[in-house]
Amino acid sequence: MEGNTLLPERIASTLRKAIVGSVLAPGARLEEQNLAKRLGVSRVPLREAFRVLAGEGLVVIQPNRGAVVSERSEGELRELFAVRSMFESEAARLLSRSRPQAVLEALEVMIADMKRAVRARNYNEYTHIAAQFHDLMVAECGNRLIAQLYDRIRTNLRRYQLMMADLPGSPAKSIREHETILAAIRTGRAAAAARAAEMHVGELVRRFEQNSRNPRRAPAPPRIRDTRSGLALKNRTQLTKKD
Numbered sequence: 001m002e003g004n005t006l007l008p009e010r011i012a013s014t015l016r017k018a019i020v021g022s023v024l025a026p027g028a029r030l031e032e033q034n035l036a037k038r039l040g041v042s043r044v045p046l047r048e049a050f051r052v053l054a055g056e057g058l059v060v061i062q063p064n065r066g067a068v069v070s071e072r073s074e075g076e077l078r079e080l081f082a083v084r085s086m087f088e089s090e091a092a093r094l095l096s097r098s099r100p101q102a103v104l105e106a107l108e109v110m111i112a113d114m115k116r117a118v119r120a121r122n123y124n125e126y127t128h129i130a131a132q133f134h135d136l137m138v139a140e141c142g143n144r145l146i147a148q149l150y151d152r153i154r155t156n157l158r159r160y161q162l163m164m165a166d167l168p169g170s171p172a173k174s175i176r177e178h179e180t181i182l183a184a185i186r187t188g189r190a191a192a193a194a195r196a197a198e199m200h201v202g203e204l205v206r207r208f209e210q211n212s213r214n215p216r217r218a219p220a221p222p223r224i225r226d227t228r229s230g231l232a233l234k235n236r237t238q239l240t241k242k243d
Contacts, residue, residue, distance in 0.1 A: 008048035
């Protein structure tokens with residue numbers, strides 16, 4: 001019984017990673033028969049996994065078409081990051097009051113690791129560590145409801161955060177913004193910490209919008225294979241404008 005319950009979650013986890021990493025591109029149809037065969041599962045748990053992903057905003061279940069990877073849009077980006085700003089600014093404010101030493105040290109290590117990743121031009125690793133920084137800040141802020149609500153948008157946020165790492169100069173600027181947030185938290189300046197967190201999210205959106213108006217040509221994305229699912233799809237990072 002437990003295996004039947006966990007199987008859809010495992011399937012959802014595999015597909016989630018492929019969607020967040022753009023292995024499964026926005027607009028891609030998740031064809032049941034082929035996916036079930038590749039994953040070695042029946043259609044019943046696969047459909048349940050689709051429903052889980054639909055609840056996270058990663059998949060849209062359409063009549064007569066089935067499950068489709070949801071499109072990314074500038075409108076959704078702004079909405080998600082506005083909510084993110086509210087959660088993270090409050091988390092920074094609360095952390096600046098409690099200042100748990102272990103958390104502060106972990107955040108410091110993460111900033112150092114981000115710098116190493118950027119020097120090595122490993123932007124996927126940088127994005128992963130930067131996401132951990134914010135996850136830890138929210139998880140340890142002392143407000144369980146904020147942490148629970150943040151968790152509901154976190155996966156969809158990742159799709160956009162991965163794109164942010166490709167913006168020219170953004171990682172280096174972002175690291176300095178992380179340092180400003182942490183410095184304010186360390187010194188117990190609640191208002192400054194909240195403002196720094198809010199400004200960081202706002203700057204990410206501003207840099208994205210600026211790059212959208214004046215895009216720089218990037219090399220063609222590689223084809224990526226998810227070895228566990230057997231999926232091989234072209235990596236795409238396009239956005240549709242849905243304001």
